[in-house]
Amino acid sequence: MGFIKKTFITGIIVAVAAVGAFTWWSKQPITTGEAVIPFTVLPGSGVGVASQQIAAAGVPVNPFLFSMLARVTQKASRIKAGSYELKPNTTPRRLVDQLVRGEFAQESLTIIEGWTFRQMRAAIAANKGLKHETADLSDQELMAKIDADFKAPEGLFFPDTYLFAKGSPDMHIYKQAHAAMLAKLNSAWEKRDPSLPYASPYQALVMASIVEKETGQKSERTMIAGVFVNRLKMGMLLQTDPTVIYGMGEKYDGKIRKKDLETDTPYNTYTRAGLPPTPIALPGVQSLDAALGPAKTDALYFVSRGDGTSKFSGNLTDHNKAVNQFQR
Template sequence: MVALGAAGYGYFWVHHPLIPAGGQPIDFAVKPGSSVRGTGQQIEASGIPVNPLMFALLARFSGKSGRLKAGNYTLKPETTPLGLIEQLVRGELAQESLVVIEGWTFRQMRQAVNAHPALRHDTVNLGDNELMAKVSSDYKVPEGMFFPDTYLFAKGSSDLQIFKRAHALMLKHMDDEWARRDPAVPYKNRYEALIMASIIEKETGQAGERDMIAAVFVNRLKRGMLLQTDPTVIYGMGDKFQGNIRKRDLETDTPYNTYTRPGLPPTPISLPGAASMAAAVNPTKTDVLYFVSRGDGTSHFSNNLNDHNRAVNKYQRQQ
């Protein structure tokens, strides 16, 4: 009877949820090199009501004691001890996410990475140049070199892996878009295309106008006209920018002031997304050279300066 009772309890325990429905998930960690019994003890110490001895017996009897993987996990409600062991065998680590926004600067990306509580901050004390040395052998300046996306990672992962993944993904997008480029675009290489994409990213208010914005800047480059784009000026001002751009800012020369210097700025000014990268290498085929905001998020495009000045009077100065 005692043996029968023990067997009944064992069957009940194996198939009974460790956290009932409606309960809160519980995070736990298993250290590398842990024994089966030690694994059960670490799980119990995290607040999960698992008996380490019963856990070890179940792992051994199921033939999976040697396949449990270390790492950071989250136990969800309604998971049974058997389900827990399966989770450890599959290595279903706790998933976290970091969202890198299109149009962010690299500085903003670093701030988001440094502030994420689930990452291990191995790069926090590295300068930008030191970080790039660990990430890339070809590029020294980090601006624009990381693709904006949502990155999933196991809790406790190194932040360096996020930077490496984002950089590798950006290189792939650069290669893909460069291979699909219109032969008429005036760039020497894929890096110049990336610089243009970063400008388009910052200038576009409506997604549907992205290709037209690209056309304005590409046409101006081809004609040797100044790009005259405010976001490059703002980027060049750095911490001096306080929310308003003034006439004297447009006249103050910096390497990024496209009102005073011809051609593209020396580096990207933001992290461009896929749509801006595509627009940079395949802009709309049109003669537009100017655009001005209508004040509602859309832009008015013009082929000549007279039409542009009239649009400025209509949409800007009257406001």
């Protein structure tokens, strides 16, 4: 066999072996064990630079081979910038697909039912996974960027757990939570009893926020709503402490006194008739449903039994008896 022919055959064997080794490498786990390695691909990075960034973050992958794999599979131009996590047993081929699909590292933020908007803003500001772009905005400026139809933000964001890609703008959470609240509210509004004393979905939202703050017992929320609806229909004062507390703002020290009940504010339902001007908290779906589907009841009063439940009464005499029994 001539030298040239031997060299040609040897070259073919080496090439086949190289392709085989490359294919084998692309299907082997980059890491094993339990460690998760975070890394970031910066905007504007080509596949070569991205491969260097991945390796520099601690991912034990050969940058040259990895960028070659992306090119060979014709995915080099489709990788997406963002924050990622390399999980155990991920292969180079799977990692390329992860970058192409934009399977970013997931973070979460939980907004609690009954929080005020101030508490929600504090939780968002403290979340390290978000890119904070709204910190310098006032509440009014923030609402102007989210929904020009509403000026006051209280109550207009749905309490839930939100997932997001690490590094997402915090505005995305506000917009998502606001859209979710409007969807829940409008859905409940469409199913409402037309005899309810609400002029708009927003008034129903105000009522839902009061129900949310009045009881932690989910089973009592429709009854609480029924009492307040009865009072609205009769022109009675709502006389609910949570609205007074909200109107006190930072003056509230954990106690509500007689002078607080007598001090007039837009939210004092002992001194002003009807609903307060805005919600007082972020209501959950059960409070929304209760406000728009209250219990059919003759009750006009309720008092805490001291065990988390309430005693409902249809007249003042029975209510006073209940107060003497459970509160005095």
